[in-house]
């Protein structure tokens with residue numbers, strides 16, 4: 001089975017969030033199962049600077065307002081084949097894959113990612129002189145979501161799967177860009193790319209992909225509701241009713257292992273939990289937290305509204321009053337950071353904020369913590385709660401998305417619902433009670449550390465899905481003939 005991953009991030013080279021990890025780990029897990037999975041991504045500066053030889057395999061013409069490009073081929077040291085899309089005027093830029101160094105969207109992001117999607121469709125048609133043609137495109141998030149649409153518009157029979165890592169990012173652009181993007185006039189409607197008068201890349205992917213997945217079963221249900229459906233819940237509900245929406249939980253890389261963690265001075269496992277105490281004492285010293293016998297509550301997070309930092313701020317005083325301490329590592333919205341800095345001033349010695357992105361420190365905070373705070377408003381999958389459990393830090397998390405799917409309440413962590421300070425505080429109180437009951441606390445930590453979060457299970461689910469989707473026959477319009485279209489038409 002030849003499958004092409006289409007992605008804007010890939011952890012080997014370019015990472016902005018969790019998508020990069022999935023795009024790097026899942027193809028490798030699928031290759032271990034014998035699938036021929038390869039990856040296509042924009043040739044961002046980091047890709048070219050990786051120092052791997054690049055061989056040019058094709059030159060693609062422009063289309064509408066989309067520039068021509070070259071398709072390269074490179075091989076990672078472990079043998080994964082990567083196709084960078086070489087269009088220097090689009091991709092040779094500083095900043096993240098999406099943003100200028102000042103943090104603004106690049107004004108031509110539509111053309112930049114349409115170029116990626118179009119290149120993927122061309123590959124699925126077959127590149128002259130290149131001996132590999134994918135049978136299925138696995139597209140990730142809005143930057144790749146036009147690929148299933150180009151397949152349909154150009155009559156290319158390859159199948160497509162779209163994975164939504166976060167429905168909050170929809171890739172919306174003004175309607176007047178339609179011609180530049182090569183979107184047929186007839187496709188600018190509810191049965192196509194149009195979303196409230198704009199061009200919606202993610203909407204297009206939801207409409208044209210043969211199958212849609214999200215990164216946890218609970219999130220797959222949640223995006224069919226008005227609350228978390230981002231205005232697309234009519235479409236997602238139609239997909240769900242037609243059996244075309246699936247949630248598959250992400251795996252966690254085996255590198256997250258306290259027994260083999262180069263960032264820790266002392267490794268440990270479930271039989272050497274006393275080591276955690278020493279790591280915590282060292283962290284307290286380095287963060288200017290007072291020596292303490294109380295529990296340490298860790299948090300590593302992007303500091304954004306989604307992550308519920310406001311609940312942490314509301315409950316911080318109660319945690320400190322009960323003898324707890326809080327160590328937060330994160331970076332994000334200036335207003336959220338400013339709010340946390342005010343808290344630090346109020347609770348010196350009991351609460352610390354390390355501002356910035358710091359991978360070694362993320363490992364040390366996990367290892368030092370007794371509990372981990374994750375009161376996310378929504379969480380498509382979440383990796384941090386899996387990392388926390390593997391490091392014996394019990395997560396205290398809102399029962400949403402992947403948090404609800406990976407934490408067993410009262411056994412490997414604490415879940416609360418509804419979202420709000422009362423329920424959160426109740427969960428924190430349960431954590432304090434557990435901390436005082438040493439046997440229960442140790443049993444929970446052992447259970448959490450014993451959970452399996454590897455990629456083997458998810459990779460098997462994706463393989464089964466690919467086989468089902470690859471078996472779908474297109475109808476006479478070149479679209480997949482399934483109840484999904486009937487469901488969408490009925491909206």
Ligand code: ADP
Nearest residue numbers: 018301302329330356357358359362382383384
């Ligand atoms: P999201 O993808 O929404 O940011 P996840 O929980 O899925 O949330 O993944 C976040 C990942 O980024 C985790 O591996 C976490 O440890 C890491 N991370 C987040 N913030 C920081 C930071 N400031 N420093 C180091 N690692 C961070």
